Amino acid sequence: MVGPVIATHSSRAHVQESIARGVLLAASAFVILAMAAIVVYLASEGLRLFFVDHISPLAFLGSAAFEPDSRSPGALAFIVGSLAVTFFAIVMGGPLGIAVGIFLSQLAPPRLGSIMKPAIEILVGIPSVVYGWLGLTLLAPLIRLHLGSQTGFGLLTAGIVLSIMILPTVISLSEDALKSVPVTIKEASMALGATRWQTIFHVLLPAARSGLTVALILGIARAIGEALAVQMVIGNSAVIPQGLLNPAATLTTEIVTDMGSAQQGSVLQHSLFSMAFLLLLIAMALITLVRWALKRSAL
Amino acid sequence: MTATTPSTATPFVRKDNASQRRLADAVATGLLWTAALGIVLLLAVFIGYLLYLGAHVISWHFLTAPPSEISAGGGIGPEIFNSFYILVLTLIFTVPVATAAGIYLQEYARPGLFNSTVQFCAESLATIPSIVMGLFGLIVFVQVLHWHFTALGGALALTLLNLPALMRVTQEGLASVPQALREGSMALGATKWQTIRRVVLPGSIAPLTTGIILIAGRIIGETAVLIYTAGVSVSPGRSAFNWNPFHPAETLSVHLWYTHSEGLVPDAVDIGNGSALVLLLIVLVFNISARILGRGLSRHFTGK
Amino acid sequence: MLSTEPVTTPVRATKLEVKDLNVFYGEFQAIKDASMDVPENRVTALIGPSGCGKSTFIRALNRMHDLSPGVTVKGHVRLDGQDIYGKDVDPVTIRHRIGMVFQRPNPFPKTIYENVVYGPKIHGLSDRRKLAEVCERGLRRAALWDEVKDRLNESALDLSGGQQQRLCIARVLAVEPEVILMDEPASALDPIATSKIEDLIGELKRDYTVVIVTHSMQQAARISDFTSFFLLGDLIEIGTTSEVFTKPKDKRTEDYITGRYG
Numbered sequence: 001m002v003g004p005v006i007a008t009h010s011s012r013a014h015v016q017e018s019i020a021r022g023v024l025l026a027a028s029a030f031v032i033l034a035m036a037a038i039v040v041y042l043a044s045e046g047l048r049l050f051f052v053d054h055i056s057p058l059a060f061l062g063s064a065a066f067e068p069d070s071r072s073p074g075a076l077a078f079i080v081g082s083l084a085v086t087f088f089a090i091v092m093g094g095p096l097g098i099a100v101g102i103f104l105s106q107l108a109p110p111r112l113g114s115i116m117k118p119a120i121e122i123l124v125g126i127p128s129v130v131y132g133w134l135g136l137t138l139l140a141p142l143i144r145l146h147l148g149s150q151t152g153f154g155l156l157t158a159g160i161v162l163s164i165m166i167l168p169t170v171i172s173l174s175e176d177a178l179k180s181v182p183v184t185i186k187e188a189s190m191a192l193g194a195t196r197w198q199t200i201f202h203v204l205l206p207a208a209r210s211g212l213t214v215a216l217i218l219g220i221a222r223a224i225g226e227a228l229a230v231q232m233v234i235g236n237s238a239v240i241p242q243g244l245l246n247p248a249a250t251l252t253t254e255i256v257t258d259m260g261s262a263q264q265g266s267v268l269q270h271s272l273f274s275m276a277f278l279l280l281l282i283a284m285a286l287i288t289l290v291r292w293a294l295k296r297s298a299l
Numbered sequence: 300m301t302a303t304t305p306s307t308a309t310p311f312v313r314k315d316n317a318s319q320r321r322l323a324d325a326v327a328t329g330l331l332w333t334a335a336l337g338i339v340l341l342l343a344v345f346i347g348y349l350l351y352l353g354a355h356v357i358s359w360h361f362l363t364a365p366p367s368e369i370s371a372g373g374g375i376g377p378e379i380f381n382s383f384y385i386l387v388l389t390l391i392f393t394v395p396v397a398t399a400a401g402i403y404l405q406e407y408a409r410p411g412l413f414n415s416t417v418q419f420c421a422e423s424l425a426t427i428p429s430i431v432m433g434l435f436g437l438i439v440f441v442q443v444l445h446w447h448f449t450a451l452g453g454a455l456a457l458t459l460l461n462l463p464a465l466m467r468v469t470q471e472g473l474a475s476v477p478q479a480l481r482e483g484s485m486a487l488g489a490t491k492w493q494t495i496r497r498v499v500l501p502g503s504i505a506p507l508t509t510g511i512i513l514i515a516g517r518i519i520g521e522t523a524v525l526i527y528t529a530g531v532s533v534s535p536g537r538s539a540f541n542w543n544p545f546h547p548a549e550t551l552s553v554h555l556w557y558t559h560s561e562g563l564v565p566d567a568v569d570i571g572n573g574s575a576l577v578l579l580l581i582v583l584v585f586n587i588s589a590r591i592l593g594r595g596l597s598r599h600f601t602g603k
Numbered sequence: 604m605l606s607t608e609p610v611t612t613p614v615r616a617t618k619l620e621v622k623d624l625n626v627f628y629g630e631f632q633a634i635k636d637a638s639m640d641v642p643e644n645r646v647t648a649l650i651g652p653s654g655c656g657k658s659t660f661i662r663a664l665n666r667m668h669d670l671s672p673g674v675t676v677k678g679h680v681r682l683d684g685q686d687i688y689g690k691d692v693d694p695v696t697i698r699h700r701i702g703m704v705f706q707r708p709n710p711f712p713k714t715i716y717e718n719v720v721y722g723p724k725i726h727g728l729s730d731r732r733k734l735a736e737v738c739e740r741g742l743r744r745a746a747l748w749d750e751v752k753d754r755l756n757e758s759a760l761d762l763s764g765g766q767q768q769r770l771c772i773a774r775v776l777a778v779e780p781e782v783i784l785m786d787e788p789a790s791a792l793d794p795i796a797t798s799k800i801e802d803l804i805g806e807l808k809r810d811y812t813v814v815i816v817t818h819s820m821q822q823a824a825r826i827s828d829f830t831s832f833f834l835l836g837d838l839i840e841i842g843t844t845s846e847v848f849t850k851p852k853d854k855r856t857e858d859y860i861t862g863r864y865g
Contacts, residue, residue, distance in 0.1 A: 013490045020492035024407060027399030028417045031466075034459050035420035038427065041438045099334040107331055110672070116335065118586060119342050121513065125582040126345070127520025128429075129556045133575040136559070138348055167338065184709035188771065190670055192722040192778055193699030195320050197327035202725060207712050218426070225428025227523040228556050252430050252523075259434070259527055260561075264442070276434045283426040287419065316727035317696050324695075 039280065046277025049073065049270040060274060066238045066254075073271030075251070075278075077240045081155070082224055082250040084241060085234070088159025089166055089223040094216050096163070097170025101215070102200055104171070105178035124168040132232030135161040140233055149245040153235035156244040161229050166219040173218060177211020178204055210297030214290050221286045225279060227252035251275045346579065353576025356569045362577070365539045366554065371566040375574055377539035381450065381548040382581075385529060386519050388454035388544060389461065394511065397462050401469025406495055425463035429523035432460045436528035450548035453529025461518055468510030472503035509593030516585030520578060522552040531557045552578055618643040618782060618812040619664060619701075624678035626659050626668065633659045636678075637838035639831055641782075646804060646813040648827035648844065650820060652859065655833040657816045658706075661784050664814065665701035666694040682782070699726065702780035706787045708767035710759035710774075715742075715751050718759045718770055722778035737777050745773035746803050765796025772803065783807065785815040789822070801826050820860065824848055832856045 049055050055073060063074025104113060139160060140152030147156075181204050189199040205212065235247020236257055249257070255272050262269035364374025400417070408414040433456060440452030476499050484494040500507075530547035531554075533539045541548070549557065555574040558567045619641035626634040634656045641647050649657040659668075666687060668674040679686045687697045710718050719738040720728075728734060738755070742748040747769040751762070759770055768788055775783055785804070789797040804826050807813055817823050823830050824844060831841035832853075840847060840856045851857045 013493060017490040017492045020495075021403075021407060024399045024403035027396050028403045028408070028413075030396060031400055031417050031424065031462065032420045034462070035423055037439075038424075038432075038435050038459070041435055042431070045434075045438055096334055096337075099331055100338055103331040103335040107328065108335065112335075116339060118590065119339050122582060122586050123338075123342060125513070125516040125520065125586060127522060127552045127555075127578050127582070129522045129552045130349070130520070130575050130578050133555060133559070133571055134345060134348065137352060137572075164341065171338075182709070184705060184707060185711055187667065187670065187703075187705065188709045188711065188774070189721070190695075191665065191667060191698050191703035191705075192725070192774065193695055193697075193702075194722075194725045195324035195695050197324040198320065198725045200327070202721065203711055221426045225426070225431070227428065227430040232556070232559060252428060255430050255434065256523065256526065259437075260531075273434065273438075276431045279428050279431045283428065283431075284423050287422045287426050290422070291419065317693065317699075319727075320695070320725070321693060 042273065042277045042280050045270070045273040046280075047274070049267070049274045053267050053270055055267070060271065064240050068266065068268035068271050071267055073267055073274075075254075075271065075275055077238050078249055078251045078254045078275065079278075080240050081234070081248040082252070084155055084248065085158045085162055085230060085250055086220055086223040088155065089162035090216060090220055091163075092159065093163030093166045093223075094170060094219060097167050097215070097219065098174045098212060100167070100171045101174030101178060102204075104175045106196070106200060106204070120168050120171055123164075128165065128226060128229040129232070131161055131165050132229035135229060135233040143245070147245060151235060151247065153233055154245045154247045155234065155241050158230045158234040158248075158250075161233055162223045162226060165226060165229060166222045169222050170215045170219040173215035174208070174212050177208040177215060180211065181207045210293045213293045217286050217290050217293070221283060224282060225252060227256050231256045251279055346583075349572075349576045349579050352572040356573030357576060361573055365535075366533065366570075367564055369563055371564055373564060373566075373570065375551055375554060375570070375577065377533040377541075378549055378551040378554040378574070379577070380540050381529070381533065382519050382550040382552070384542070385450050385454050385457065385525070385548060385550055386515055388450060389457040389518050390511070390515060392454065392458040393461055393465055396458070397465035398469045398507070400462070401466040402473065402495060404466065405470040405473040406491065406499070421463040421466055424459060427460070429460060429521060430526075432456050433524040433527045435459075436524065440528060446545060448528065448530025448532075448547040449545045450529055451544035453525045453548060453550075454544070456524050456528045457518055457521055460521065460524055461514055464514050464517075465511065468514065469507060472506035472510065473499055475506055476502040505593055505597035508596055509589045512585055512589035512592065516582050516589070519550075519581055519585070520552050522550075522556055525550055525553050526556070529553070531561070616643045617641065618683065619814070620679075620681040620684070621664070622679040622681070624660070624663060624676070624680065626656070626663055627675045627677075629673050633836050634663065635836045639838060639841050641812060641814055642829065643812050644808055644810075645828040646808050646815060646826055647829040647831065648823035649814065649816045649831050649833060650818075650823050650859075651833035653818060654835075656836040657833045658786050660833065660838075661703075661786055661814060661816050664782075664784055665698050665703055667698075667703065669694050699778060700780055701782040701784060702775035702778060703784040703786065704768070704771050704775055704788045707791045708764055708771050710762070710767050710770050712758065712760055714756045715759050715762070715770060716755040719773050719777050722774060726778060741773040741777035742770075744776050744806070745769045746799065746806075747773055763796070765792050765799060768792060768796070768800060769803065772800075780811065782812045782814065785813065787816050787818060790818065797822075820848075832859060834859070
């Protein structure tokens with residue numbers, strides 16, 4: 001027989017258990033709720049341009065004429081700008097980030113590793129406006145001086161700033177991906193007489209392929225969503241950029257630049273919400289891509 | 300003792316591309332070292348340059364005085380206050396919800412539709428651009444609830460943005476507690492919740508604390524999400540240091556951006572230089588204290 | 604120590620000569636002054652209780668310890684008379700000549716074909732027809748060809764454990780090493796797969812010198828020509844397998860053989 005004291009104690013424990021479980025479950029459900037609310041609210045504001053102002057999605061996505069006052073909110077210049085700076089960021093920052101990830105996971109002497117980890121953590125923590133400020137005061141003058149750009153502001157400057165900003169993401173994710181490759185595979189390659197670089201290039205990188213893909217996708221996500229650092233150095237000109245040194249604008253910088261002065265209910269405001277909604281869809285698409293890449297590697 | 304090596308011995312390098320491979324290996328090693336040291340150098344240059352720009356700006360007056368709208372000589376006192384105030388508000392919301400959700404996912408949830416939906420939503424939240432989250436805050440707190448620009452609205456938008464990171468920190472912290480400890484507690488008849496509260500959570504306190512401080516260091520630098528939620532202004536004069544969560548509360552990072560892009564003051568460059576340096580120093584303090592505290596706690600809780 | 608003298612009447616030339624080998628993990632000495640001769644075209648087994656240093660010893664024979672920071676190796680290992688720990692010796696070229704098969708099958712996450720031709724490729728062979736030949740020859744010699752010849756482009760990870768281990772052997776054979784080191788190659792396999800690997804080892808010694816670590820005395824007795832016994836980092840005794848198993852010179856060897864150690 002179980003004594004009564006123990007019985008009541010444990011029944012109270014079971015009540016606590018169900019309460020705790022309920023609270024924890026509610027907190028998890030809140031995450032779904034929050035995301036749903038974001039999608040619903042941004043969609044309802046972001047689709048007004050098409051359903052209230054009756055502007056065709058083609059005129060929004062396919063035209064570079066951004067004149068909301070005359071009902072022409074063409075966002076193509078911003079879309080091209082976003083894609084261009086993101087492309088430069090990933091082309092410059094991606095390989096460098098993976099290289100440092102390789103270094104940290106395979107080459108770094110422990111002492112150096114323990115210096116670099118906090119350094120990368122600090123790079124993550126530096127606010128985007130400070131990166132923007134550095135781009136403004138350090139990089140733009142250099143580009144003005146050496147590349148003959150008039151202002152120093154433009155696609156190239158923004159791309160370089162972004163490539164540095166995505167480095168920590170790419171570095172730490174690619175380091176994790178490479179570290180998760182079993183050491184036995186590395187040994188097998190070395191035991192066949194491969195050099196360290198051959199082992200890295202022919203075995204480790206392919207084996208970590210899906211993790212590295214994820215690192216790059218999340219780097220892209222960070223780059224395409226960054227607003228202020230880009231806005232401070234890109235020159236903010238709503239035209240499709242003709243060259244690397246030309247000023248441009250992106251979806252995010254355009255929101256930052258014009259939201260403050262947009263009348264509630266105006267075509268301008270609606271088109272800015274549409275851009276935000278487009279950015280939300282891009283973010284969700286990239287996350288879906290990440291999950292697909294990870295699932296493929298699990299097979 | 301070493302015998303003399305017979306001169307007839309087969310050379311180690313047979314028909315092979317060894318010298319070529321060795322060269323490639325050396326070149327690659329050199330490049331990887333360059334990349335890695337380049338990162339450290341880059342950080343050093345950033346810190347040095349910001350010090351060079353901003354050191355002469357920083358004074359007691361600059362750090363405490365309210366900002367000026369038109370004339371030179373404004374400070375960043377209320378902005379520093381607001382940065383920490385909004386940080387604290389954000390943590391008050393984020394920590395309980397994120398740890399609870401993290402505990403659920405790590406300890407209770409079984410693989411299934413609910414679990415993968417939560418994961419997908421958390422990852423999406425983490426990926427939403429800061430400015431987009433800012434517009435969501437603008438819609439909900441400013442347009443629907445008519446709060447206007449408020450510290451509370453900013454903190455809530457920041458909460459959504461940073462929930463996933465803290466959930467992940469929680470999950471990783473819990474995962475670092477050995478399974479044997481859980482089994483030991485359960486075998487004594489403890490319920491799952493009792494086990495989590497008395498064994499698992501205390502066991503993960505060090506990584507949790509470190510993680511929260513590091514995330515706090517990032518929250519304090521968030522900018523885009525706050526422009527259209529907490530606003531770009533502070534109340535005039537003494538009332539700038541305002542504990543009312545329903546007041547507009549421009550933070551230091553927003554101030555740096557605003558002064559540069561829209562400000563009218565003649566000393567905007569100095570204010571920018573000073574603000575950038577102060578932000579950097581705050582981030583450094585957060586990172587260093589996270590490390591020191593994390594190390595201390597883990598020593599304390601794991602018995603040295 | 605008397606018992607560590609090399610075998611008195613080597614049947615063949617000495618392929619590997621180990622002299623005064625010491626291995627340290629930081630402060631801890633895992634191998635103490637071990638010396639032995641490994642004869643060419645014979646199977647030499649290393650036996651002893653777990654933790655005795657036999658795996659540490661075999662990993663010193665192709666400089667695998669170079670990969671682990673904190674491990675130091677002192678002494679000499681001579682391959683055909685030349686010290687592989689000598690100055691200016693590139694461990695990469697050593698491992699080309701002294702291959703290794705590990706405890707658990709560790710195929711690359713690539714196709715079967717890519718696994719076998721990996722070695723020849725990194726050593727500079729790029730002719731597709733030759734690679735295909737090398738692949739077939741390697742797989743045949745590893746007695747795996749018939750089982751996989753129709754699925755060379757499938758992932759090696761889809762093979763059974765025993766097939767994976769034979770693939771790893773084929774992968775080593777494809778670089779045409781002179782010595783093959785095997786670190787308990789059958790310990791993760793079932794009995795049938797194990798006996799296939801054992802048959803294979805018997806075949807291999809015609810062309811290669813084989814050194815194998817095994818925790819199973821029966822296995823050592825079945826497949827090896829020479830046996831050396833390790834205990835707590837000491838190489839206690841080495842001799843022909845029949846000598847070591849029937850009339851061990853050292854009391855400790857006898858105790859182990861007769862089952863008085865774990």
